[in-house]
Amino acid sequence: MNLLSAENISKNYADRWLFKDLNFGLQQGQRVAFVGINGTGKTTLLRILAGLETPDTGLVSTRKGIRVTYLGQQPVFDESLSVEETIFASQNDTLKAIKEYEHVINDADHKADDLQRVLERMDALNAWDYEAQVQQILGRLGILGELLTRNVSKLSGGQRKRVALARVLIEEPDVLLLDEPTNHLDLSTIEWLENRLSSPTLTLLMVTHDRYFLDKVANEIVELDKGTMYRYQGNYAYFVEKKADREMREATEVEKARNLFRKELEWMRRMPQARGTKQKARIDAFYITKEKASTNLSKQQIELSVKTTRQGGKIIEADHLNKKFGDLTVLDDFSYVFKKKDRIGLVGPNGVGKSTLMNMLTGKLAPDSGTIDVGTNTVFGYYTQTELEFDPSQRVIDIVKEVAEVVELANGDVLTASQFLNLFLFPPAQQYTLVNKLSGGEKRRLQLLRVLIKNPNFLILDEPTNDLDLATLNILEDFLLHFAGCLLIVSHDRYFLDHLAEHLFVLEPGGAVLNFPGNYTDYRDYLEERETEAALEAEEKAAKAARAAAKRAPAPVAAPAPAALAKRRATFAEKKEYEQLEGILAQLETEKQAVTANLNGGSGTPQEFAAWGARLQAVEQALAQKEERWLELAELV
Incomplete structure (x- = not known):
């Protein structure tokens, strides 16, 4: 039985149907990843399921007593509350007791009577295990100390996302609805979160572009494509394979329908009289075939192709850079000479100074000491985390024309701003709509367009994967793989980093930077x-x-047990050996059975029986050795 159900729901937005008559159910233990291109209505559907928006048609229902919690891309809080009040705003009695306990022990001037009262309340509710989980969640999300007492109105975007995530995890709802949960989290926190959400008892529906996260957490993928929902039982690689199979089948069916439609059209033009049952059925079938033959199979996708400004001999030379903010050192004696086609990933915990380094390289921030020498031919393209800024009266094409009226492509073609927008999946009808009508992913796509229109040869991408759909990400990755200039990438998307970065700058607390080859x-x-x-x-x-x-x-007495x-822990090489041994053991067992069958078969020459006997002895000896090694490694793994 479904915990959450949607029946025949439809939604029209800006004179366009996002989806019509969708049916969806979520059962206990299902962990579903919801995918589709930007603008198909993923976030809208999540908000409808959470009860935050009303569908134009249809009904959403939850089983009695089921609690559903929603985490949005842009969390909304009561701005008058503190972080602590926001996190513990639930009406859960245990959470109320934990909130009061945390408040008392964090108050240096608390009274003994207050402490005794909250301790007794925690004991009465058996809340200590829950409190330990709360502490783990807050600790892993970096919500400690002074931050708990800060007003939520003073938080950065990343801090707001972590506070919202802490709140939904601490509430422990029956169903979790998560919209891009990994945005604004550092890599270690994402790895912790995916382990936490992989529980077989957890029920969730999430929108995510993070392919490693999707593979680890989800046990099913649901795609929304042209208003229709498709379900895939498997990981991301399985989804890609089966989606291609589905599209191929659809293309074959549509081609057959078009051929049949041409034949039937000739018959219909002769104006048949629908007197007989067969003629009526044939006319009805004609209109069904006509609808199928009219199916639009064209796949819209971004075309990324821009001219790269030629790089000179000198690109950027950073020499002994240092930077402090008060007593906090964010960069300590950093030097590097950038080379042609450098592909560098910039990683480190949130707040360690990644944005500071990028802002110094682009001249937006000056170092305390040291020099940055930028080559005369170096043209920066800086894609930031900051949301696209625009006037409410601006239209999509106005945003592009602010940067350039025309753009030159890699093949030498020159396009107008309108033509270039069309390549980025902004058709002429959408180019004159207000920017605030765009989805979050469409705004990020427009922001990327503004960066590329300058024909840069040094791209700095700060979290470029946020809010972009998987299809756009694949195209962006392919473009960056063939990009002739330098790349400096900050991303929490490990799949994206693994495919594009050839070495890393690892920023560590205290300002040290490790140049890691890999x-x-x-x-x-x-x-x-x-x-x-x-x-x-x-x-x-x-x-x-x-x-x-x-x-x-002093004397040989019985020693206590040490x-x-x-x-x-197992090393990386030992883990690989352990995985390989399972296959080797299976092969040896299969060979043992085959040799034993030959020996027991009674047919064969004396030489063959001798060879089989010797081989059986060798296989059994190898099995014994491999099994012993497998057991050793199993203890470590």
Whole structure:
């Protein structure tokens, strides 16, 4: 039985049907990723399911007693409340007790009676396990200390998203509706969140462009395409494969319908009299065929092709850069000479200084010391996280003409602003609509267009994947892979980083910058190796200390059982070996059965029986060795 159901819902927006007569259900344990191109109505559908918008037709219902919570792209709060009041605004009795407990212990001047009262209340509600979960959520999202008492009106966009995420996770609803939950989160927080949302008991529907996150969390993908809903039981790779199969089948069916339509049209033009049952049925079938033959199979997609300004011998030379904000050091003695076709990923926790470094390179911010020498032919294209700024009276084409009236493509063609907008899926009818009528993803696409229209040769992209649909992301990735200039990318999308970045600048607290040769997955493997080595060193030190203590012991008395040493984690190489061993063991078992069958079959020459016997002995010996190694690695993995 569905926890949440939608029956025959339709929505018309700006004189255009987003979808009509959709039916949708969400059952316990379903974790569904909702995908589709920008402007198809994904966010609108989520808001309708959450009860925040009313469908033009149809009905949304929830099972009795089911709590549904919605996390939007732009969280809306009561601006008069503090962060703490916002997070604990639920009417849940346990949450109220935790809120009061947190308030008392964070008050340095609290009274003993107050502390005793809140402790007794926590005991009465058995709230301690829940409180520990709350602390973990707040800690992982960086909502601690002074931030809890700050007014939500003073929070940045990223802080607001983390506060909203903390609130929905702490409330523990029966159904979670999440719209781009990974936006504004750093990479380590995203990895923590995907592990938390992968619970088999969790029920959620999310809109996300993060393909690694989608693969880890979702067990089903639902696509909204031209107002129709398609469901796929599998991961992102399975979805891409089956979507291509579906489109191929549809193209074949439409082609057949068009051929049949041409034949039937000749018959209809002879004005048949629908006197007989067969003639009536044939006329009805004609109109059905006509509708099928009229299906529009054209796939709209962005065409990214712009001329790149020629780069000179010098691009950017950064020499001994330093930057502080008060007592906080965000950059400490950073130097780098940018080379042609550099493809660099910029990673690090939120607030560590990624935007500061990009703003210094582009001249928007001056370093405290050090020099930045930019080549005369270097043309920046800077795509920022800041939302597109516009006057409410501006139309889409006005936004582009502010930058340039014409743009030159890579093949030498020169297009007008209107023609270039058409390549970016803004048809002429939409070019004269008000910008505030666009969806979030369409505004980001328009912002990307404004950057590329300048023909840059040094692209700096700050979270370019936010709010863009998967189809646009794939096209953007392909364009950037063939981009002839330099790339500097900040992104929380690990798939995007892995495909585009060839080395990383890892910004660490204190201003240090590690120049790491590899992509993000390589960096994560490197960190795991370091953690394993540190654990082994700690284990060795503990063992040495134990041996030294034993030598100093005055007499050989029965020693207490030593404390268990911290379990060593598997290295990246050991994990790979473990995965390969499972396949090897299966192959050996299959071969053992085949050789045994030959020996028991009773047919064969003496030489064959000797060979089979020797091979069986070798296989059994290999099996024993491989099984022993597999068990060792299983303990670590």
